[in-house]
Amino acid sequence: MRIGREGLRERRAARAGRVLVTGGAGFLGSHFAVALMRAGHPVTLLARSSKDLSARDRVARIAGWFGLDGEARRRLAVAEGDILDPGWGAGAGGGDLADVDEIVHCASSTSFAERRRPEVEAANIEGLGRVLDFAARGRCSVLHHVSTAYVAGKRSGVCKEDWIEGGEFTNVYEETKARGEILARDACREEGIRLNVYRPTIVYGDSRTGRTLRFNALYHPVKAAVRLRDIYLADIRERGGAKAAELGIRLAEGGRLVMPLRIAVGREGGLNLVPVDHCVDAFMALFEESLDGGIYHIANPGTTGIGDLVGYARRYFGLEGIETCGTEDFGARPKNALEALYEAYLDAYRPYMQDPRVFDGANAAPVLRKRGLACPAFDEAMFARCMAYAVETDWGSRLPA
């Protein structure tokens, strides 16, 4: 190992090691980085510039969103770069990146679509390879690899915190994240770099405030329903509702929209949802406690059924007519245009909506128990908090890019 257990403990205690966070302007990357800085660690964020903003300006805006105080900000350095850039690994190593002791690798593509395989592989395999090369060349002694619980692939029942080698996957995201873990394991073994692998399930907003920087996963299908609601409300209110009437959409008493939309649901499982604050707390606990390395699920012991979610959405957004039904019943009647659209929309999420996988927490649980950390349940109040923030920020369009 490049660093001994005690040496690592002492360096951590002295807050003497600099941590590079890749994907530092992303959802988990920014949350982890802020938590590390607040805990006193010097952090370098690797971030890309956007069309209108430099990486530094993007990070400044995100720091503002977190309300990062001056003291914590003094521990922050920004390195502009992109692991998708073939030259990044070779060029990096100087300047802000010269003194990296640990890496938290969050940069990743979370796209599920097979048609996006090239870009997903570019981020999750080739980009990771550049980070591993960079780690090998420098003085990095610990790699914190942020993966996903869904590397488990197509299986039912208990999924352990073990290496996944081979098997079938639901989509390119799962497959590349699983391949990435093995790449990271082999490279770290060869270089004597300690490796922690973090495997969260579906991460949503803050359980206490509903705040979040990203509105994907849980939010996507809800947002789609709300956008459709708005389209037909406008049709009814501004143009007499001819298009709405074609699909049997109408206004009910109290201004609620009746939008006939059946969602086919199988019998198994539900969504495994983890709020970002718990994900961050769990990550920090494991970061600090797991010095020898390991694989850790960050999951919810319970799941949320689609029927429950639909009910929450119906009540919160004033939507009538949306209902779940069994797949056989769904096929018995022809689909209307909304159902066809929604079915296509949910296609990618379906494996996670009725997830038969149960994520074992044998490795993570003792650490989380020790810290008194338990994943909050996702209930209607939680849904309302998260959606209130989504609406307040227009699903993120008013947030820092």
Place this chain on the structure above:
Amino acid sequence: MPKIDHEALSTAARCRHYAMCKIDYLGTGLCPSGPEKHFVTFYPQGRMDLYRGLAEGRIPVTAALAEAADTCDLCGRCDLQCHFVTGMQPTSVMRALKDLVEAHRRAGGEVLSPAEDEGLRKMRGIVGRDGASNDPAVLWTYADDPFPLAGPRMPRYVALPRSRDEVSALVRLAGALGLPFAVRGNGGSVFGFVFTDGIVLDMGRMRGIAFDPENWCVAVEPGVTSFELQQEAFRRGLRVNAAEPAATVCGNIVCTGTFSTWSNVYGTAADSFVDMEFVGLDGSVFRLNDKRAPNHFAFEHKVVPSPGICTKAYVRLHPKTDDEEGLLVPFEGLDEAVRFARELAQRRLGLAVGVLGTHYIATFLSPDEGLAAKLKEALPQALGIDYAVFAVADRFARDAIGKMAPAVIDASLLRLLMLGLPRLVEPSWLDLIREFEGRERPWELLCRADMRPVVEAALRPSPETVSESVPEALRPFYRELYARPEMTDMVWLNMHRIVSARMSRRKHMFAFLVYVPPDKPLVIREVLDGFARVAEANGIDHDFGFLTPMDLGRRAILEYDYYVDHTDPAEREKIARALPEIEPWLDGLAARVPGVLSLKYVFSQGCSRKENFLYRV
């Protein structure tokens, strides 16, 4: 000098000389003084130049200038015509010109009337008193173009011949006077060929069109524009292979040989005509089909002078069927799109075929520059469309294309998208599509027939919706315009090419055209990369234009465009630096790869057989 309206001057300086104000392409009628006087001076384009010339002190107030100002009644037609393609509204310039002339008169300023010299007297003897001028204001409107690499070049006379014999007489007179001459059709000259310090022959009075359906051709005089000819052919259930709408048919054939997306089936160069009549450089008359005539069907790989002045072209007529419709097949990559277009050509599927990039698609479809910019961004980012193959096809070909392509934007969806464009680019709607993670690509979802009710509800397609994107004062006109079926009919639009004139809306466009072998994707990539490299090195805006297969997909014509603000000296310098870099690189590529040829070498050889320049044996 009375006060200059700098906003009007800026508008005047940005006139692209596209001459769209010289054709009645929107059914608004023309500026009345133009067809009466014939000199470009009396069209809005000419008045834009007059204001610029006057404001910059390049021309005095003359009798013709005052008449041009006085004959404008501020009817506003030019606002409608010009806005449709450039986004500009020239009426403010017309008003400023009238104000300037009026102020000059009030101040007792001189109105110059140049004396008739011997040359002009003889010229008027040929073309009539109103058919020739040496008035500096008239000359000024024939002295300059947006071509940014040359300054104004004032001719000594402008003459408007009415017949072949008058053309012949003018050519002989030019010889006798020892003066060079240049022939002017319409629009702007990309490379400055239409300027001279001698006599400009404006062919605007030779506007004869005579259909000969038995021989599937139409005799066209040199003042006839592509739009006018296509309009007449369309009325008769026929079609011609036409160029840019304001370009003259004869001038276009002679200059480069007409090419368009229809060249896929109608070919180019000598494919476009049955015969042509010329007045030679010595004033003699000949026809190309005459065995004793010079052989202009042959091609020489060098820049050569034109055969003379075309006074009549017997343009080929093509039949059309009543089930033709336009469609778009989206693609994520250029290679796939080119492969598909080539396959259509090889399989003889479709009539007009072309690969378009997002810049062209967005610009063609959007009546406003801001909307075009949003659409250009939305197409790849939200819809996943980077390229599209455009095709006009009958119902049999459409069936086949539907089986070959993963999804097709058919005519009805295209109409819906055009009329709902401002909604299509709204972030809330784009969000819905962008985040689609399913197996299908977002555009495939959009194309699904079962999605149509939702798409219609979201986009609210109507003339009212699409008109929201233009300035409020123009909305009533646009609402009426887009209520006309042809304005969303891709067959009509593509035949008459009125939306492709929008390409210069943002900046003056330099179009580079190269014949390429479409079966060699690496060569196409090399051509595109080469243009992009030179543009980037010189800080020039640039984009892929289009690619159309020809000759059953054995060859294709490719356009790459540079965009330059011709009123900005810094931009002019950029293009001046870039152009000399392109020629040797492209010549080298052409020497190395059979099938690559810069259109530059076809200039003035547009009457040649295409086989003589597409293939080298």
